[in-house]
Amino acid sequence: MTEQTGSAPILEVRDVVRSFDGLVAVDGASFTIERGTITALIGPNGAGKSTLFNVVTGFNPAEHGAVRFRGKAITGLPPHRISGLGLARTFQLTKVFNAMSVLDNLLVSAPDHPGEHLVNSFLRAPRVRRQERLIGDRARALLDTFSLADKHDEYAGELSGGQRKLLELARILMLGPDMVLLDEPMSGVNPTLGRQLLDHIHRLRKEEGTTFLFVEHDMDVVMQNADSVIVMAEGKVIARGLPEEIRRDPAVLEAYLGSASRRRKGSDG
């Protein structure tokens, strides 16, 4: 285990390559993320952002390149191991456990629960029950924070879209990770709810030092919330910097306009 000094980046992505069916989705992407920052990952459609997320979190293996988290190489580790190391993620299409109660959704997210080994539930029942009480209290507190308390017994699948987003975030909090990758957290979300989510994100960064990397298309959200912006296009990182710098960067404009003009050509032809 490498010793992490305060100044070392929490996430390092180096020369990652990943293709599907012969098409290269991520073509040598590299960047680092500093602890306690909120970074936005932007880029036109097809830039490889989601694929990159999948590679970093272990859902798709990288063909080339390396990813280090908190100094430890995580390339090639399965998703559950990477999550266990403190790197969590949300999904573009909100994934909650539909046929389970909202409360159960939270309870199952608690890490390192002895009761999740079957033997313990039979042989170490008091310890398991104690943990259940502890996480039960935490879960209920979280439900209050997210105004989901009255829904605790409902099936998660019956929640509204916005409530599901909140639940997904609440689950991440139960997990208590060091870093969270959010895949389009604002998509399909009304402004009030969006404000709520962002408030929670900023609060977490401030109180727990949690690092965030999120994919986002809404430039206003990016400008107002990101410390730093990474721009991807055609599988590569083409720019990195402060939001104001990125906004004026000609390469970034080209990437966005270029793809827009390609689309226009296509519709004329």
Add this chain to the structure above:
Amino acid sequence: MSSFILSLLSPAVLSLDFWISVVLLVGIAGIFSLGIQLNAGSSGLLNVGHVGFMAIGAYTMAILVVDLGVNLWLAILAGIAVAVLTSLLIGLPSLRLRHDYFAIATIAFAEVVRLFAQNARGLTGGNQGKSGYDGAWRAIAEPMSAFFVDLGWTDSHLLPLAIVTWVIYLLTLAGVSYAVRTPWGRVLRAVREDEDAASALGKNVLSYKLQSLAIAAALAAVAGVIFALDIRFLVPEEFLPDFTFLAYAAVILGGLGSYAGVFVGTITIWVLLEVTRFLDLPISSDRIAAIRFILIGLVLIFLSMRKPEGLLGERREMVLRHD
């Protein structure tokens, strides 16, 4: 109405011995179906090869006792162990696959076991059957039987086995339905609902699926061993995929995911099957058998299409489930 139905049945139905044999069979089917509920109901695993584990348990025990002179009780434990090991071997490559591929892999496995039992004649007796393994059981069952005869009950030699079976059944039923309500069971359900989300929360999805499959295999092996002691004569024909399908019918009828449900469903299906065996209709027994299975098929289709939550399941939950 009931007297009309009764008149359709042959008098054999009214005997105590018949009902003891039914109770025994229901107990065996109950232990067997418990595994299906754990797999398909609680874990979302489409294990359609369950009868293969039953056959492995039965035949391993029989071969060890008859060919190697192993003590019956040790052989039973070995049968369960071999079934569990096999489930891990099958599970490792196939549990990562889509649900219907996994289903095919499991049914292929079960048929391989049956074909092996049919063709490895030296080892398994093939279609001629294997017997002679139940000596040690008879040794303790006979005194028990004698005891019941003294009480003036019945001389059915199946009564001791039926009692033992139901003790085991109730214990395993309690154990499994408890396990499903523990934090472990919660992870299992989360894995069923969304594997990616469960992985992202740090759960080792493959490990949980393997555990579910292994426990089910153990249950099937127990059912197989008891079944072997019941019929006293093992033939591969007893381990057709149909038996797994009947368990699914019981699970669906009772309610997918409900352990009270599978209890009720198993009793319903098997009592129906056994009682209708004695329909006193002027047609051949082959055709009566066909009618029984057609009924089961209709029940399956009806439940799947109209009432997937069965008798005791939750409709809302069924609608929301991802499988």
Add this chain to the structure above:
Amino acid sequence: MTVLRSDKRLTDSPSILRGGHQLGPLIFFLLAMAVLVAVLVALRGPLPVAQTTINGLVTGAYFALGAAGLTLVFGILRLINFAHGDLLTFGAYIALATVYLGLPFWVAVIASVLITAATTLGFEAVIWDPLRRRGAGTLQMILTAIGLAFILRHGIQLIAGTNPQTLGVDVVSTFNVGPLTIGQTQAWVLIAGYLVLVLLGVMLRFSLLGKQLRALSDDLDLAEVTGIDSDRLILITQALSGGLAGLAGILFAASVGSITPNVGFFLLISLFSATILGGVGNAYGALVGGIALGLVQEWSTLVLDARWKTAIGFVVLVAMIIIRPTGLLGQKRLVDR
């Protein structure tokens, strides 16, 4: 229609419109077959190998026809239909009934194909279509298929009984081609079977309908998005699948000699095997897989006792699932991670 989205990999990408089936595994497999033949000839001599190859081609014919039907409806049903084997049995018994009524054999064949196709359309209308519209999950579909299989199989048993019955074709007469002996019925099965297979292959490759069917079976959602009239095509696919199954059943009955209500079910696993070998959803794959499986099964009798013949299919299935679940001609899409 997103029945199985959660089952596919996170960043799934559509395949068939991209083209580019990998030929590597197929070539490797063909080489392996060639090596196998060489070894068998060395062990047993060319004549037994040639003789079993004929048997293998006969078996391969009905395997291929059955697997083709299975694979074509895979894209529609989103699952590998457990009731398909019983459609073969059904077809065989319809032929039996037609012959029993005194009609000539060729009438029996046509009647069987048409009636099986019509019955399959019936199931589509009454069972599969409602389930699909309701977004039924895999478990529901499989249980329905199993229930349907029960009803088909035991319905046949109810009407026809369990005793083996024959189509009354001549299984004894043979003729010689050089040193080889071919049964008259075998020859007929080979000609009819391969004629249909070739026609099927040609239709799939060159006709518009064929292209649409291939697109549909490979990826229903994508096919719909590209403007294919999926409702009409679904009916055509089901009818075609049923017809092929009926024909396969007759070929089986003719070549094996006698049938019982259970034959289709026991063939089913071999059909699964052929389908998966070729790549589920890939129609050519089913043809290749069926023929290959038939050959390997018959060749196995040169080195193993004949009673292990059907186990070969199962071993191939298990091996494919472990090594390459997408099959020889399939894309790497069907595995969870």
